[in-house]
Amino acid sequence: MATWNKLYYARMHDRLPREIRDMINAEFWDEDYLKGFEGSEVAMKAMGESADTHLLQPNRILCISQVVLPEYVGAEAAKENVQMWHQTAARICPMPRTWLVLSGYNLGGKLHTVICKDTFGVGLDPATALRFLNIEVDDTSLVLGHKHSAFEDAASRQNAFNLLLRIKKKFGFKLNFIIYHDCIRLKMWPEILGLLRPIVEVIEREGGHVTVESDYSGNNTDCMDETSGVRTDIEHLVRTYDPATWDQSMKQGLIDYFEEVRRL
Structure with missing residues (x-):
């Protein structure tokens, strides 16, 4: 055969x-x-x-x-x-999120495999062929110093995310982030937004499509007054993130939003 x-x-x-x-x-x-x-x-x-x-x-x-x-x-x-x-x-x-879904555990290694490694053994650089990629991680896996962090230091984290910039055909490329929260920890958001912003800027500037969603589910936590299953588009926060204005405006906007969700 x-x-x-x-x-x-x-x-x-x-x-x-x-x-x-x-x-x-x-x-x-x-x-x-x-x-x-x-x-x-x-x-x-x-x-x-x-x-x-x-x-x-x-x-x-x-x-x-x-x-x-x-x-x-x-x-x-x-x-x-x-x-x-x-x-x-x-x-x-219509929903390519059923394929190429990378989770937080060993995220750097998974990004290297999908973007750099010829897993089929056919002489193909995946960076020249990838048309979509989905990254679904807990907020704690992206923050340095947390016990659940997927990265040892800032250099390894930056190197891992810079692999996304190796993708050759960014025009029409679909990159989807879902960041899961079991509790709203706004002190983590500046680090996460600052990490994602340069990646989103480059891919969108070269014609790619990026979605970033926050998915909050307070089930099985000790947080009070949680509302499970709240998914929010936050790519606009990534695009406009500015450390200088975070405490003055962006942070308060998020607080108001989640307070309204909790009330409803």
Whole structure:
């Protein structure tokens, strides 16, 4: 089977231009496939993770996902199919947050894997192919010195987030941040806003799309008067963050907002 596939793709590569090959390869990535077990496996491989084979129907996955495996279709064809997966998933799926979701634990290592590491072994620099990325972290994981911080020091944190600037095709790129809070700790916000602002500025200036959301759920905490499930768009705070005016205006605006949410 692998020998036949390699021969088929080698002939297709020799006889058809890239535009036609892309049209053929795109047929593998329909919406059902992208949202199903097979699409999940491809996303996990892109993140350097292994699929739980007994949950993801391994026989079906092996039949479909061979298009991204060089041992089945050859390195060049697999590379083109991985590139097509990045493009199609970002275009077809209205909520691409089901793929390439990075959490707070070892966030620096995860960013390096997704942006810099050729996890498919096809000779592809992911920074040239990425079209969307989702980062979902607790507020405490971004703050230095906290026991749950994902970073040892400011240098390692900055180096990790600077990896986002390696993404080559920023025009149309989708970057989504969700920052989770089990308690509103406004003293942490300046550090978080200051960390995200330069990243958001560069990506948006070069035509990318960035969303930043605060997700507060007070469940299972000792905080009083909590209101669970409050999600707030805060990208405007990131864009306009100024340390000089934080205490005078921005901070009070947030206090007023959350007080109103609590009252309702």
